[in-house]
Amino acid sequence: MKIAVTTTGNDLNSPFENRFGRAPGFIIYDTETKQFEAVDNSMNLNAAQGAGIQAAMNVIKAGAKVLVSGHCGPKAFTVLKQAEVKIFNANAATVSEAVEKYVSGMLIEMKSADVDGHW
Amino acid sequence: MKVAVASGKGGTGKTTVSIALAMTSPGMVQLLDCDVEEPNGHLFLELENVIEERVSVDVPLINTDTCISCGKCAQICQFNAIVFFGSPPMVFNELCHSYGGCMRVCPVSAITEVPNFIGKIVSGRSGRIDFSQGILDIGFPMATPVIRKVLKKADGNNDVVIDSPPGTSCSMIAAVKESDFVILVTESTPFGLNDLMIAVETIKKLSIPVGVIINRSMAGDDLVEKYCEDNNLKILMKIPYSHKIAKICSTGGNLITGAPDLKKKLEDLWKFIFWTTGGEK
Numbered sequence: 001m002k003i004a005v006t007t008t009g010n011d012l013n014s015p016f017e018n019r020f021g022r023a024p025g026f027i028i029y030d031t032e033t034k035q036f037e038a039v040d041n042s043m044n045l046n047a048a049q050g051a052g053i054q055a056a057m058n059v060i061k062a063g064a065k066v067l068v069s070g071h072c073g074p075k076a077f078t079v080l081k082q083a084e085v086k087i088f089n090a091n092a093a094t095v096s097e098a099v100e101k102y103v104s105g106m107l108i109e110m111k112s113a114d115v116d117g118h119w
Numbered sequence: 120m121k122v123a124v125a126s127g128k129g130g131t132g133k134t135t136v137s138i139a140l141a142m143t144s145p146g147m148v149q150l151l152d153c154d155v156e157e158p159n160g161h162l163f164l165e166l167e168n169v170i171e172e173r174v175s176v177d178v179p180l181i182n183t184d185t186c187i188s189c190g191k192c193a194q195i196c197q198f199n200a201i202v203f204f205g206s207p208p209m210v211f212n213e214l215c216h217s218y219g220g221c222m223r224v225c226p227v228s229a230i231t232e233v234p235n236f237i238g239k240i241v242s243g244r245s246g247r248i249d250f251s252q253g254i255l256d257i258g259f260p261m262a263t264p265v266i267r268k269v270l271k272k273a274d275g276n277n278d279v280v281i282d283s284p285p286g287t288s289c290s291m292i293a294a295v296k297e298s299d300f301v302i303l304v305t306e307s308t309p310f311g312l313n314d315l316m317i318a319v320e321t322i323k324k325l326s327i328p329v330g331v332i333i334n335r336s337m338a339g340d341d342l343v344e345k346y347c348e349d350n351n352l353k354i355l356m357k358i359p360y361s362h363k364i365a366k367i368c369s370t371g372g373n374l375i376t377g378a379p380d381l382k383k384k385l386e387d388l389w390k391f392i393f394w395t396t397g398g399e400k
């Protein structure tokens with residue numbers, strides 16, 4: 001299964017990014033093959049509106065079934081829920097730390113958005 | 120003729136000036152309160168014949184029975200208001216700018232426009248002032264559609280005073296851009312000056328004649344005065360820093376009750392604006 005982790009870099013040692021919609025990118029990590037790929041989300045950094053929605057689309061297009069990020073707003077949450085992507089809150093320094101925490105079952109699934117929408 | 124009262128910085132006295140300006144107009148006047156996120160003009164007027172109308176914007180409604188899941192509606196939307204990753208597309212009404220692109224590109228006409236109610240307009244009469252005020256519903260982020268509806272209340276027969284929202288973003292620009300003259304109300308503080316400068320740059324881009332009113336004027340106005348002098352901006356009027364004016368305005372009274380000598384100055388200000396703009400209605 002593929003999991004998406006928000007990051008400012010492009011490999012497993014890159015820093016974990018707390019923001020979701022305006023995260024510079026994602027690492028898509030495959031828990032079976034242990035392979036990963038980097039997905040660019042930088043076009044959303046300066047989006048006037050709807051960054052969370054487009055970031056959610058990027059996660060869905062990459063085929064991830066799980067998102068690990070610091071926060072998730074209401075519109076992104078709605079889109080991900082509709083696409084049956086599970087969202088987990090993490091507090092981590094690097095992508096690999098976030099992945100390990102997820103794999104070992106240390107993260108809690110979010111049942112609702114944890115930050116307000118912003119404009 | 121339309122006169123917009125704007126500021127940049129909030130709390131400088133836009134509504135105080137707008138009400139006083141409307142009260143001293145040469146004839147019948149329309150006062151349009153466009154600060155739809157925090158309208159307050161009604162607090163200073165005793166309104167009669169009050170009516171309310173709802174304001175809506177058009178948003179897409181997708182008929183899931185006829186939708187063929189092509190995703191074209193999501194592709195064309197520049198505001199990310201439609202998301203598509205399978206059937207049916209999801210619509211986020213609060214992001215929609217009502218351009219209707221989705222409806223036009225839909226190959227099977229599965230999209231119709233339906234009203235999404237986002238606010239209301241309250242109108243009433245107070246003496247010679249014909250007053251309208253926009254009120255954006257709580258939770259809706261887009262103020263400009265409500266502002267545009269308030270501005271449509273201008274009937275073209277009377278002079279209009281527009282009480283603009285603060286700041287220099289979309290809301291303020293929507294409120295002032297069709298006006299013939301802009302009055303920027305400021306105060307002699309570094310904040311007041313900073314925001315005045317931004318507001319002046321904004322109005323210049325819109326090519327509308329502009330003048331400045333200094334509110335809460337006291338010794339130490341030099342900052343703003345120097346800026347106005349250096350930039351060829353006319354200081355239209357000064358409202359003194361006065362406990363009496365503050366007290367009267369904070370209990371629903373108006374500037375003219377607080378400072379009767381300003382009545383003549385406001386009447387002269389109307390004349391000046393008529394003269395500057397050519398005076399057309």
